[in-house]
Amino acid sequence: MSSYGSWLAVLVAAWLGGLPVLAQQGSADVAQPDNWDAEVAIPPARDIDPDPRVLEVDLEAYVKPMEIVPGKMTAVWTYNGQLPGPLLKLNAGDRLIVHFRNSLPVPTSIHWHGLRIPNAMDGVPGFTQAPIEPGGEFTYDFIVPDAGTFWYHPHYDSAAQVGYGLYGPLVVNDPGEPAAFGDELVLLLSDMSLDAEGQLQEPKSGGRFGDLFGREGSVLLVNGQVLPTLKVRQGKQQRWRVINAARTRYYTLRYRRSPLVLLGGDGGLAAESRTVDEIKIVPGQRLDFVFTPPDAPGTAGKLRWYPTDRGYGSTYNRLAEDIMHIVTVDDPAVVPVTIPRQLRDIAPLDTTGAHEELLDLTIGSDEHQDVSMGINGVHHKRAVPIMAKVGETQVWTVRNDTDFSHPFHLHGFFFQILSPAGVPEWRDTVDVPLHAEVKLAVRFDERPGMWMYHCHILDHAEVGMMGHLHVMPGD
Numbered sequence: 001m002s003s004y005g006s007w008l009a010v011l012v013a014a015w016l017g018g019l020p021v022l023a024q025q026g027s028a029d030v031a032q033p034d035n036w037d038a039e040v041a042i043p044p045a046r047d048i049d050p051d052p053r054v055l056e057v058d059l060e061a062y063v064k065p066m067e068i069v070p071g072k073m074t075a076v077w078t079y080n081g082q083l084p085g086p087l088l089k090l091n092a093g094d095r096l097i098v099h100f101r102n103s104l105p106v107p108t109s110i111h112w113h114g115l116r117i118p119n120a121m122d123g124v125p126g127f128t129q130a131p132i133e134p135g136g137e138f139t140y141d142f143i144v145p146d147a148g149t150f151w152y153h154p155h156y157d158s159a160a161q162v163g164y165g166l167y168g169p170l171v172v173n174d175p176g177e178p179a180a181f182g183d184e185l186v187l188l189l190s191d192m193s194l195d196a197e198g199q200l201q202e203p204k205s206g207g208r209f210g211d212l213f214g215r216e217g218s219v220l221l222v223n224g225q226v227l228p229t230l231k232v233r234q235g236k237q238q239r240w241r242v243i244n245a246a247r248t249r250y251y252t253l254r255y256r257r258s259p260l261v262l263l264g265g266d267g268g269l270a271a272e273s274r275t276v277d278e279i280k281i282v283p284g285q286r287l288d289f290v291f292t293p294p295d296a297p298g299t300a301g302k303l304r305w306y307p308t309d310r311g312y313g314s315t316y317n318r319l320a321e322d323i324m325h326i327v328t329v330d331d332p333a334v335v336p337v338t339i340p341r342q343l344r345d346i347a348p349l350d351t352t353g354a355h356e357e358l359l360d361l362t363i364g365s366d367e368h369q370d371v372s373m374g375i376n377g378v379h380h381k382r383a384v385p386i387m388a389k390v391g392e393t394q395v396w397t398v399r400n401d402t403d404f405s406h407p408f409h410l411h412g413f414f415f416q417i418l419s420p421a422g423v424p425e426w427r428d429t430v431d432v433p434l435h436a437e438v439k440l441a442v443r444f445d446e447r448p449g450m451w452m453y454h455c456h457i458l459d460h461a462e463v464g465m466m467g468h469l470h471v472m473p474g475d
């Protein structure tokens, strides 16, 4: 490290507080504690293709009994018998081939959340492919174009199937990116609704109120586990790629009040890093952090979930919950590496003369007095698509005058958020808080076809809060 670099590192160490200023080694030179992530890491899928630029895997969805809560067996819906499904890890520009087999009792599909891939690979039954019937197979085959943190899940009866355990992480690295962000750890957050016997609750439990509020699971999971343990060393940084795969739950996570450096999220690095003191993440979204363990050697603490206000009843009478043990090992502290502020150039999309659309997220009721949601008052079964042309940029105002927040997700394309203003970054999921609106710009770069956009509270999407976008070939 240059003398300028070590001087900065000492400053950061002092600023983090509690770190001995005379720590001898720089963080970059030492390893994580032995077996630091052994209890949490998500095992990768087996690559059956020797070509380093191709990840070719077999993926099978099937029900497997698992011990989620001690002493009880739960019939979890899994990919390859794993919860979450296997980690798929590639470099930008690599090819992913997935030989998928459906061994569930019902039809399914796989949607590659956030990936800018051809429409035929998007995994939406009825629009981009036929449902994959029980016993059926489908091969997904595409290039992963962008670095970032992504995930995969069914797009068939998705509130039920995601709620039962069908989700997995997909990480795309940029080989040119500095390695100085620390050793990577994927933290996939989800929850599950179990009854007293450990059995999965009916997907429609709670009836109309469940539809309206969305169904939050009773058991909080980190990488499929209740309260796993992560080992850290004071000052030795880890890069946490956080994915919210819960069907409804919003997360606010804190580890004491220790600062985290936010690098970006959905579509990779943001233009600049920011220091924050909590992780706030909505369903479907991803965030990318550098965590600098702040505690003295030999201490133990917990990462905690805090209730997040997303509308009526979401914080009332609810308590914080522990979700992961963080054990700081006895090894002496190391000096953390300074994370640069400038991360990447992201040019703002040119929106001069852009066609504008208003998407009003709406809640009503149908002729049976059941909850019916929609966009501009229209249930997705009756939706008329927004029209666009390859090469066109549009500006969408997503308005929410309902009493609940809705995490808005667009398939197939990244967008930039115009307001509320923030650090420039590429996103595919954004929270639209109750009685607020978000303006975004999106460019339909290529890949014509019929694409979905919807609320990622999957219970809301299920009762209609979803619309369609028809991207026509350019001239």
Ligand code: C2O
Binding pocket: 111, 113, 153, 155, 284, 409, 411, 452, 454, 456
């Ligand atoms: Cu992650 Cu259409 O969804």
Ligand code: CU
Binding pocket: 405, 406, 407, 455, 456, 457, 460, 461, 465
């Ligand atoms: Cu919603």
